[in-house]
Amino acid sequence: MERWAQLDWIDLVETSLAGLGTGSLMALTGVAFVVIYKATRVINLAIGEMMMIGAFVFYGFAAGFQLPFWLALPLTLLVSAVVGGVIERTMIRPLLKDNPVSVFMVTIGLTSILIGMVELIWTAEPRRLPEFLPQAPIFIGEALVPAKTGYSFLIAAAGIAVMLLVFAFWRGGVALRATATDRAAASSVGINVPGVFAFSWMVAAMVAALAGVLVGSVGGISSSMGLFGLSVFVVVIVGGLDSIVGALIAGLFIGWLEAMVGRLFGGEFKLLATFSILLLVLVVRPYGLFGTHEIERL
Amino acid sequence: MKIGTAKQSYGADEAIFKTDTQRVWFAILLAILVLYPFIASGYWMFLAVLVMINIISTTGLNILTGYTGQVSLGHAAFMALGAYTVAFLDGRHDTPVLLNLVAAGSMAAAIGVLVGLPSLRIKGLYLAIATLAAAVILGFVFLNWTSVTGGIRGLNVPTAKIFGFELATAETLYWLVMPITVLAVLLARNLFRTRVGRAFIAIRDRDISAEIIGISLLQYKLTSFALSSFYAGVAGGLWAYLFRVVRPESFPAEASIFYLAAVIVGGAGTIIGGIFGATFMTLVPELLKLSAQLVTPWWPDASIYIAPIRLIVFGLLIVGFLIFEPMGLAEIWRRIRRFFALWPFRT
Amino acid sequence: MRKEDTTARPVAARLEVENLSLQFGGVKALDGVSLDVAPGSITALIGPNGAGKTSAFNAISGFYKPKTGTVRLDGVDITAVPARSRAKLGLARTFQNIALFRGMTVLDNIKLGRHAHLKSNVLDALFYYGRARREEMQLREEIERDVIDFLELDHIRNVPVAILPYGLQKKVELARALAMRPRILMLDEPVAGMNREETEDMARAILDVRDEWGVTVLLVEHDMGMVMDISDHICVLNFGRRIAAGTPAEVRSNEDVIRAYLGSAAEAPRVEAA
Ligand SMILES: Nc1ncnc2c1ncn2[C@@H]1O[C@H](COP(=O)(O)OP(=O)(O)OP(=O)(O)O)[C@@H](O)[C@H]1O
Numbered sequence: 001m002e003r004w005a006q007l008d009w010i011d012l013v014e015t016s017l018a019g020l021g022t023g024s025l026m027a028l029t030g031v032a033f034v035v036i037y038k039a040t041r042v043i044n045l046a047i048g049e050m051m052m053i054g055a056f057v058f059y060g061f062a063a064g065f066q067l068p069f070w071l072a073l074p075l076t077l078l079v080s081a082v083v084g085g086v087i088e089r090t091m092i093r094p095l096l097k098d099n100p101v102s103v104f105m106v107t108i109g110l111t112s113i114l115i116g117m118v119e120l121i122w123t124a125e126p127r128r129l130p131e132f133l134p135q136a137p138i139f140i141g142e143a144l145v146p147a148k149t150g151y152s153f154l155i156a157a158a159g160i161a162v163m164l165l166v167f168a169f170w171r172g173g174v175a176l177r178a179t180a181t182d183r184a185a186a187s188s189v190g191i192n193v194p195g196v197f198a199f200s201w202m203v204a205a206m207v208a209a210l211a212g213v214l215v216g217s218v219g220g221i222s223s224s225m226g227l228f229g230l231s232v233f234v235v236v237i238v239g240g241l242d243s244i245v246g247a248l249i250a251g252l253f254i255g256w257l258e259a260m261v262g263r264l265f266g267g268e269f270k271l272l273a274t275f276s277i278l279l280l281v282l283v284v285r286p287y288g289l290f291g292t293h294e295i296e297r298l
Numbered sequence: 299m300k301i302g303t304a305k306q307s308y309g310a311d312e313a314i315f316k317t318d319t320q321r322v323w324f325a326i327l328l329a330i331l332v333l334y335p336f337i338a339s340g341y342w343m344f345l346a347v348l349v350m351i352n353i354i355s356t357t358g359l360n361i362l363t364g365y366t367g368q369v370s371l372g373h374a375a376f377m378a379l380g381a382y383t384v385a386f387l388d389g390r391h392d393t394p395v396l397l398n399l400v401a402a403g404s405m406a407a408a409i410g411v412l413v414g415l416p417s418l419r420i421k422g423l424y425l426a427i428a429t430l431a432a433a434v435i436l437g438f439v440f441l442n443w444t445s446v447t448g449g450i451r452g453l454n455v456p457t458a459k460i461f462g463f464e465l466a467t468a469e470t471l472y473w474l475v476m477p478i479t480v481l482a483v484l485l486a487r488n489l490f491r492t493r494v495g496r497a498f499i500a501i502r503d504r505d506i507s508a509e510i511i512g513i514s515l516l517q518y519k520l521t522s523f524a525l526s527s528f529y530a531g532v533a534g535g536l537w538a539y540l541f542r543v544v545r546p547e548s549f550p551a552e553a554s555i556f557y558l559a560a561v562i563v564g565g566a567g568t569i570i571g572g573i574f575g576a577t578f579m580t581l582v583p584e585l586l587k588l589s590a591q592l593v594t595p596w597w598p599d600a601s602i603y604i605a606p607i608r609l610i611v612f613g614l615l616i617v618g619f620l621i622f623e624p625m626g627l628a629e630i631w632r633r634i635r636r637f638f639a640l641w642p643f644r645t
Numbered sequence: 646m647r648k649e650d651t652t653a654r655p656v657a658a659r660l661e662v663e664n665l666s667l668q669f670g671g672v673k674a675l676d677g678v679s680l681d682v683a684p685g686s687i688t689a690l691i692g693p694n695g696a697g698k699t700s701a702f703n704a705i706s707g708f709y710k711p712k713t714g715t716v717r718l719d720g721v722d723i724t725a726v727p728a729r730s731r732a733k734l735g736l737a738r739t740f741q742n743i744a745l746f747r748g749m750t751v752l753d754n755i756k757l758g759r760h761a762h763l764k765s766n767v768l769d770a771l772f773y774y775g776r777a778r779r780e781e782m783q784l785r786e787e788i789e790r791d792v793i794d795f796l797e798l799d800h801i802r803n804v805p806v807a808i809l810p811y812g813l814q815k816k817v818e819l820a821r822a823l824a825m826r827p828r829i830l831m832l833d834e835p836v837a838g839m840n841r842e843e844t845e846d847m848a849r850a851i852l853d854v855r856d857e858w859g860v861t862v863l864l865v866e867h868d869m870g871m872v873m874d875i876s877d878h879i880c881v882l883n884f885g886r887r888i889a890a891g892t893p894a895e896v897r898s899n900e901d902v903i904r905a906y907l908g909s910a911a912e913a914p915r916v917e918a919a
């Protein structure tokens with residue numbers, strides 16, 4: 001095949017590195033998903049759209065109001081946290097006692113609302129985010145990594161590291177972990193469980209927004225960028241819905257896989273490969289590589 | 299509660315229509331369906347046909363999601379499968395309409411079973427992701443298998459011909475779609491009078507106890523999936539005859555959300571809910587278009603906002619009904635009926 | 646007379662459990678438990694909270710796969726039979742935390758009990774013709790006569806189970822199990838949370854079921870008064886092990902049993918002259 005004619009190892013290394021770059025963003029978004037799932041057991045189908053809304057809010061601050069990056073990003077995270085909290089409070093909490101299917105379908109409705117809002121305000125046209133990352137390409141050995149990919153990888157890694165630290169040491173993070181392990185027990189030792197739920201949505205919205213800004217800075221933004229979420233579902237299912245480590249490893253793997261498949265067979269085969277992996281995992285190991293397999297109590 | 303309707307026998311209690319009042323209402327409904335084409339025309343006929351196609355599809359999704367509790371995010375893709383099947387068979391081989399529709403349903407059902415196969419191992423919401431995956435993969439196939447699907451340009455669909463009649467317009471197509479819709483709804487209603495339908499609901503409500511009473515989860519989930527896809531396939535086939543062209547973008551992901559919204563808004567797990575939901579949801583975009591036209595003199599750009607507003611409205615309807623009226627329009631309808639049944643003696 | 650009907654009553658089954666072990670992580674829920682339930686008897690499985698009674702039920706009904714051990718029904722090894730296929734063999738049970746189909750009426754819940762005995766398929770069902778119609782009619786009649794009348798549920802047959810009080814829900818669960826035409830009926834805490842009157846009502850129903858239907862009953866219950874009253878045989882578990890077995894009188898005076906119950910805060914098998 002022509003596509004494979006000028007394939008050499010540098011090419012493969014570069015493709016792999018670019019793939020790991022995308023993968024780190026999938027991992028970051030996956031972490032946002034896992035945080036919500038761990039705390040509230042809600043499968044949030046709107047995670048890709050929460051990412052998108054974060055990217056557009058950033059666009060509003062950075063391009064609309066011409067704010068510098070260091071101001072636009074914190075503002076974006078702040079707004080996203082508020083949005084996450086509002087969603088939790090108005091749409092999720094009223095249904096948490098119902099069956100999980102209802103809550104899940106609410107998040108489906110949420111995707112529709114978020115896309116509609118973005119198209120209403122910014123239209124369906126794709127847009128470019130203002131450049132805020134250094135432009136000089138990075139070389140790892142002989143392999144070239146585009147600057148945006150490289151720096152967004154670093155920022156995503158930093159974001160994930162911060163998340164891990166928060167969970168390990170900060171009081172709120174510890175409360176969240178306790179709630180995830182045993183809701184009743186957490187409540188009985190005085191943890192404000194509804195507070196933790198809201199908190200998890202706010203944190204997740206911030207993380208998703210950060211991912212959105214990074215994804216947007218690499219590939220531009222549009223109202224359909226929530227499709228990125230499709231790959232993220234595969235990531236969290238492969239990694240295990242309740243495993244942050246799983247999201248990290250699966251994120252990097254799926255990102256890498258998509259890049260390789262795209263390079264070897266063409267971009268249109270990316271999602272095909274991803275979903276084939278998904279079906280494989282669902283059949284062979286339905287609770288994911290690192291997820292906990294709970295035996296239902298009767 | 300009405301007094302004086304004590305059931306004479308269990309047979310009467312097991313019937314679809316339990317009282318004479320219900321039978322009369324059904325007869326009136328049928329009469330309206332037969333007379334409608336004589337009073338309506340053009341746009342209103344088109345709308346009626348579209349509503350009915352959506353009723354078939356929504357009833358199908360209701361069987362799977364409303365009654366069996368398995369969420370599908372790929373329902374529109376199964377409609378597309380039916381539409382392509384019809385376009386291919388009728389366009390290439392000129393096969394008879396009814397055969398094409400059965401083939402459309404069967405094709406969708408077969409693929410549906412394939413997609414549903416992992417559903418035993420993957421409990422609950424994973425299936426939603428699997429159906430989403432299936433929809434993406436099907437979309438890929440529609441776009442790239444050019445020799446069969448016509449690729450990006452899609453396929454043109456010949457007019458439906460039945461017993462020598464050409465059903466080229468909505469007015470004539472009505473006589474094909476209406477009886478099929480009535481049949482589809484009645485069959486679905488029957489289903490839930492029997493062990494099969496009860497097994498579906500059992501799986502939705504409590505799959506553990508379903509197993510203890512001897513229901514094979516895999517068998518019934520797959521059956522539900524197959525039925526649901528069959529309905530979608532037939533609806534898609536009719537859709538193809540109505541619009542006369544099928545393209546990869548004919549059934550976008552948004553359409554799957556549309557049908558999910560129809561099930562929720564109408565009332566998940568009730569037959570009449572599917573009818574209400576499909577009708578309501580078909581009319582919402584039309585109402586939006588209409589209001590855009592009304593305000594255009596003062597606000598010339600209004601029409602470009604229809605698409606995003608429609609998305610927001612769909613989403614809000616899903617969320618709003620789930621939170622405030624989880625049993626949907628069917629429940630509202632029940633309350634209205636009870637109100638009038640007791641009126642003027644209500645307390 | 647109620648007992649004259651077209652379908653002969655099923656015969657009571659013998660259940661034999663041998664050396665059953667089950668583990669959750671580090672917890673040994675069952676540790677080599679053996680149990681012999683004589684046909685037509687009412688056998689009680691008792692023990693303090695967390696003793697492994699429900700786990701034993703789950704292993705017997707096939708939900709949990711035991712690490713070791715066999716389950717035999719009338720001498721046939723059913724350890725490898727999947728849970729859903731055990732219904733047809735005549736194994737029926739209720740759950741400690743009621744597991745009814747909450748979206749359905751009492752009648753539909755009970756009808757579901759008969760699922761495994763019916764044959765109509767999807768096509769029959771869609772057209773409600775022939776076999777489907779015949780089966781459904783016959784089912785309705787049998788259920789009305791054998792179960793609804795028997796347990797006096799006529800006044801609530803069309804009520805959604807979700808709105809019923811707890812005691813009635815337990816009764817509907819029993820009704821559903823009866824509709825399965827069981828040969829052995831396993832009841833997990835059938836009177837938990839019931840008042841005196843409801844408890845006596847349920848105890849009478851259980852005795853009637855055994856006497857009139859001729860089924861074997863295996864019972865888990867904390868209400869010692871009732872257990873001592875109606876059981877023929879009692880088996881006591883503690884920390885997943887069988888610590889005693891015998892007639893109510895024997896068990897009541899068993900040193901190990903008394904110690905187990907005193908050691909845990911649960912109510913000891915008080916010697917209640919009933
Ligand atoms: N699905 C499960 N996962 C983990 N541990 C379990 C599970 N089911 C039961 N256990 C554990 O197994 C042990 C036995 O529990 P089981 O429910 O069988 O007790 P029980 O005798 O029925 O108690 P009770 O009288 O309170 O109902 C307990 O320590 C329990 O915590």
Ligand SMILES: [Mg+2]
Binds near residue numbers: 698699700741
């Ligand atoms: Mg128990």
